[in-house]
Each structure stands twice: as C-alpha cells, then as structure tokens.
Amino acid sequence: MTGQKVYIETVGCQMNVLDSELVVGALRKHGYALTDSPVDADVLLFNTCSVREHAEEKTFSALGRVRLRKHANPDAVIGVLGCMAQKDQELIRKRAPYVDMIVGTGQLAAVPELVAKVRATREPQLAVSLGRSDAGRNEVEASFVSYDPTRDPTMRPTPFQAFVRIQIGCDKFCTYCVVPSTRGPEQSRPPEHIWHEVRQLVDQGCKEVTLIGQTVNSYVHEAGDRRTRLSDLIAGMHDVTGLERIKFVTNYPKDMTDDLLNAVRELPKVVKYLHVPVQSGCDEVLKRMKRNYTAGYYMDMLARCRELVPGVSVSSDFIVGFCGETEESFQKSMELVRAAKFKNSFIFKYSERGGTKAAERYPDDVPEDVKKRRNNDLLAVQNENSRADHRAQVGTTVEVLVEGPSRMSAKATHITQLTGRSMADHIVVFDGPERLIGHTVRVAIKDASPFTLYGDVLTDDVVGADVSREPSASAPVPARPNKFSLPLV
Numbered sequence: 001m002t003g004q005k006v007y008i009e010t011v012g013c014q015m016n017v018l019d020s021e022l023v024v025g026a027l028r029k030h031g032y033a034l035t036d037s038p039v040d041a042d043v044l045l046f047n048t049c050s051v052r053e054h055a056e057e058k059t060f061s062a063l064g065r066v067r068l069r070k071h072a073n074p075d076a077v078i079g080v081l082g083c084m085a086q087k088d089q090e091l092i093r094k095r096a097p098y099v100d101m102i103v104g105t106g107q108l109a110a111v112p113e114l115v116a117k118v119r120a121t122r123e124p125q126l127a128v129s130l131g132r133s134d135a136g137r138n139e140v141e142a143s144f145v146s147y148d149p150t151r152d153p154t155m156r157p158t159p160f161q162a163f164v165r166i167q168i169g170c171d172k173f174c175t176y177c178v179v180p181s182t183r184g185p186e187q188s189r190p191p192e193h194i195w196h197e198v199r200q201l202v203d204q205g206c207k208e209v210t211l212i213g214q215t216v217n218s219y220v221h222e223a224g225d226r227r228t229r230l231s232d233l234i235a236g237m238h239d240v241t242g243l244e245r246i247k248f249v250t251n252y253p254k255d256m257t258d259d260l261l262n263a264v265r266e267l268p269k270v271v272k273y274l275h276v277p278v279q280s281g282c283d284e285v286l287k288r289m290k291r292n293y294t295a296g297y298y299m300d301m302l303a304r305c306r307e308l309v310p311g312v313s314v315s316s317d318f319i320v321g322f323c324g325e326t327e328e329s330f331q332k333s334m335e336l337v338r339a340a341k342f343k344n345s346f347i348f349k350y351s352e353r354g355g356t357k358a359a360e361r362y363p364d365d366v367p368e369d370v371k372k373r374r375n376n377d378l379l380a381v382q383n384e385n386s387r388a389d390h391r392a393q394v395g396t397t398v399e400v401l402v403e404g405p406s407r408m409s410a411k412a413t414h415i416t417q418l419t420g421r422s423m424a425d426h427i428v429v430f431d432g433p434e435r436l437i438g439h440t441v442r443v444a445i446k447d448a449s450p451f452t453l454y455g456d457v458l459t460d461d462v463v464g465a466d467v468s469r470e471p472s473a474s475a476p477v478p479a480r481p482n483k484f485s486l487p488l489v
Contacts (some may be wrong), residue, residue, distance in 0.1 A: 005045075006032045008046075009045070009046050011049045014249065017155075020104070021156060023081065023111050025152035026155075029115075042140070044069065045078075051083070054351070067096075101114050102124075104402075161206065162209055176289055176353065191232070195233075202326065208401055209247070217230050217251040235267065247270075250275050250277060253277075254277055261308040273314075280329070284329060289322060302314060312424070315346070320375050321370060334377065338385075343386065344451075348373050393426060401420050418432045418437065429455075441457050
C-alpha cells in the first residue's frame with residue numbers, strides 16, 4: 001500500500017532500537033514512509049520494554065495519547081510490539097482495548113502482514129512466541145528465529161553507525177529480569193550471517209558497528225567441529241575495508257575470557273571499552289539476584305581486564321533497593337564503586353517485575369524514598385569517579401568519530417559545535433565545521449566535566465579521510481529518530 005505513513009516509538013535497550021529499524025525497513029518495502037508525527041500516521045507502533053515499571057507506564061501513557069488519533073481516523077492501525085507484547089497481552093487488551101496488533105519479540109518480521117490483516121478484517125491480531133513452559137526448547141528456539149529485512153538507515157543513531165545483533169535471548173535467569181521469558185533462550189547467530197551483514201553495512205557507508213546481545217560475551221556458535229567465540233567473530237570482521245570501529249555490549253562478568261580481552265588489546269579497530277554490569281557490591285544481594293559471582297570475583301575480573309587491556313575504560317550497572325538490601329548491603333555497593341573507579345555507571349532503583357523469580361520469592365521491602373536516596377548517594381560517588389577519569393584525559397589527544405552537532409549546537413541555526421566518542425567511549429565536544437560529521441578526527445583535550453571531554457580539533461590531522469569538501473549525501477547531519485535508549489542489563 002503506497003502513500004501510507006508509519007510512526008514508531010521505541011523504549012528500552014539497543015535490541016529494541018535495532019528491532020525498530022528492522023520493522024521500519026520491512027514496512028518501507030511495502031510502500032510505507034516514516035513520519036515523526038503521530039497525527040500524520042496511518043500506522044502507529046510502540047516498541048516496548050518490560051525491564052522496569054517506568055518503561056511500561058511510559059508506553060501506556062503514549063497509547064492514551066494516540067487514542068484520539070483512532071477517533072479521528074478509525075482506519076489507523078495501532079500496534080504494541082516487543083517485550084510488553086510478549087509478556088502482558090491481557091493487560092494491554094484491558095488498558096488499551098483499541099490496540100489492533102500485539103506482536104511479540106520473536107514475531108516482528110510479520111508486522112507488515114499483520115498490518116494488512118488488520119486493514120482487511122478490522123479484527124485484532126495477536127502474534128507472540130511460545131513460552132519456555134509451553135514447549136520444548138527446540139520449539140521455543142524455532143519461534144525465535146532472527147530476521148534481517150532491508151535495513152533503514154534513517155532509524156540508526158547516525159548514518160555511519162549501526163547495531164548488529166549477534167545473539168538473542170538469555171539463559172542467565174537473574175531473578176529480577178524478565179528477558180529470559182520475553183526474548184527466549186540464548187541463541188547465537190551463525191558467524192557467516194553476521195560477517196555478511198557487517199560487509200553490507202560498510203558498503204552502505206557505515207563506519208562503526210556495535211555488536212549486541214543480552215550477554216554478548218557469552219556468544220558461541222558451534223557447527224560441526226567448528227566453534228566460534230566472540231573473539232573469533234570480531235577477528236573475522238576486523239579487516240573489512242571501510243570499517244573503522246567495532247564495539248560490543250553488554251558483557252556478563254563470568255564470561256569475560258582472556259581470548260576476548262586479548263582481541264580487544266590487539267585489534268586496532270576494537271574500541272577499548274567494556275560495559276560489565278555488577279548490579280551490587282554485596283554478596284548476599286548478588287546471591288538473591290542469582291548473578292552467580294561474588295563482589296570479590298567481579299573485582300578480580302576487573303583487575304584482569306585492566307591488566308590485559310591497558311587503558312581500557314569500564315562502565316557498569318547497579319540496582320539499588322533490591323529485595324532485602326540493608327543499609328550495610330548498600331554500603332558495600334558504595335565501597336565497590338569507590339574502589340572500581342568506573343568510567344560511568346547506570347544506576348537504577350529496583351522495580352518488581354511480574355513473572356520473575358524475585359517477585360515470586362522475595363518481598364519488595366525497601367521503601368521508595370530509601371531507594372531514591374541510595375540511588376542519589378551511589379550516583380554522587382560515581383560522578384566523582386567520572387570526574388577524575390575525565391580529568392585524567394586532559395592534555396591527551398584522542399581520535400573521535402564525529403557523530404553530529406552537540407546538543408547546544410543542534411538547537412542553533414548554524415552548526416559550530418560537534419560531538420563524538422573517543423576510542424575509549426568518552427563523549428567529546430569541540431568546535432568544528434559541519435563537514436567533519438561522519439569522519440574520524442584527532443582532538444586535543446583541554447577540559448573535562450564528569451560527563452564530557454572538551455577539546456580542540458586538529459584539523460590538519462584528520463584520520464583517513466578527505467574533509468575539504470562539504471558534506472555529501474552519504475554523510476548527512478544525523479536526524480535522530482523518535483526514540484530513547486537504556487543500557488542492557
């Protein structure tokens with residue numbers, strides 16, 4: 001159907017951001033155009049997250065707003081996709097009965113077909129994957145087959161950066177997490193498929209790929225007598241001409257193997273950055289979370305990372321106020337953050353999720369005001385670590401892949417200030433011309449805040465590119481799609 005417009009909102013992790021890109025790409029093949037206005041849309045899609053209650057409520061609020069669109073255009077199709085659709089079909093029907101489609105994480109390739117069915121029949125469509133308890137593992141795996149339709153570069157963070165899924169699902173079963181039930185068993189994609197996708201992206205002008213998986217460093221693909229680990233996967237794409245950077249998130253502490261760390265150290269295109277969630281500094285809390293390691297194990301792992309990859313930057317995730325977390329338990333997290341000196345940390349208040357083991361086994365017994373105070377206290381310690389980490393960069397020169405205008409410059413009529421990330425994943429802001437967007441430049445760092453490095457671009461020392469001309473169609477100023485993203489946990 002031509003002349004139709006689709007609007008999509010994305011909440012959650014990098015997996016969801018990529019899923020939305022693929023869904024829009026599939027719909028474009030059926031004649032749909034992307035719009036950033038729900039008022040103009042004929043199809044309104046909400047790609048959802050169930051990791052935290054706030055994300056779910058954000059989706060229900062958005063659905064409430066677009067209900068008016070349904071009154072104005074009864075033919076409009078409203079769809080809920082992703083983790084909430086997989087987990088809470090009945091709740092969605094109850095709170096938003098006007099929703100036309102509920103599509104789980106494993107069925108997103110069917111979105112164009114389901115939209116057509118709604119239009120043809122005006123009957124609600126439901127497509128979700130089998131649950132772990134409803135079928136054998138082979139049946140569940142079959143329902144979670146990955147797909148890769150035509151990609152839509154307008155949905156990416158920038159035209160020259162892209163996410164590449166290397167695995168789906170999770171088998172870690174942390175007690176607080178819904179992902180094993182919403183995304184199914186852990187499965188690694190064949191390496192040949194991934195390498196082919198990376199080459200395609202580079203042919204389209206992509207310079208940086210981020211390999212994503214729920215626990216990305218547990219990637220292993222076995223075929224016959226061949227076993228491919230994440231380190232092998234990275235090595236197999238490293239020499240692709242035109243590819244400048246390789247990143248991967250998110251890592252599980254017990255799967256941080258020496259072969260992977262050696263690859264990060266030895267392969268020049270691999271970003272020297274590791275995101276490794278710890279979640280708590282208290283062994284008792286970690287045990288209730290079923291993280292399967294102790295705080296001491298984590299700190300030993302962290303020391304090994306820094307020994308094998310000199311200068312590597314490391315970030316982490318924390319959950320405060322988890323079931324049974326006492327003040328003494330929380331202070332152990334404070335102590336770990338002080339000692340670990342992470343580049344940055346993402347800190348969240350515990351949010352009980354229905355269907356998780358934590359909800360079944362443990363009372364959510366930490367008051368909300370205590371969670372909020374602990375969140376702020378831990379964040380204050382982390383901010384001091386981030387400030388020290390960034391201050392240590394002053395006086396150095398870093399290579400920056402220029403992503404676009406800074407937030408301040410993006411609001412102006414003329415772009416004069418740019419932003420990008422270093423090879424250690426530090427955000428860098430500097431003055432420079434628009435033609436540098438999409439190129440890698442060297443920046444001399446002059447100042448720093450807890451969150452940002454500030455510097456001067458060395459315009460005569462551009463890395464591997466001709467930036468003497470104005471931007472071409474292949475390197476436009478990035479148009480940010482309508483979405484926001486949280487780290488994987």
